[in-house]
Amino acid sequence: MAERPVFIPIYGSQELVREIFFNLTWNPGFAPVQKRRTLPALHEAAARSGWTSLLEISSKSEAKLGRT
Numbered sequence: 001m002a003e004r005p006v007f008i009p010i011y012g013s014q015e016l017v018r019e020i021f022f023n024l025t026w027n028p029g030f031a032p033v034q035k036r037r038t039l040p041a042l043h044e045a046a047a048r049s050g051w052t053s054l055l056e057i058s059s060k061s062e063a064k065l066g067r068t
Contacts, residue, residue, distance in 0.1 A: 001026060004038075005021050
């Protein structure tokens with residue numbers, strides 16, 4: 001198991017974001033395919049708590065907008 005954060009923007013507050021942690025199954029390894037398996041697990045964990053339409057900011061992101 002691993003714990004990963006999701007950052008939610010907070011509008012109209014001095015605090016810019018709220019950090020919410022989710023437990024997920026970790027896929028060890030350095031291969032890109034292993035890293036890509038962890039991303040859906042994070043999205044699924046967030047969706048179970050009502051957080052959907054997440055933008056993954058990562059070189060492994062499926063969305064072009066999210067790739068750094």
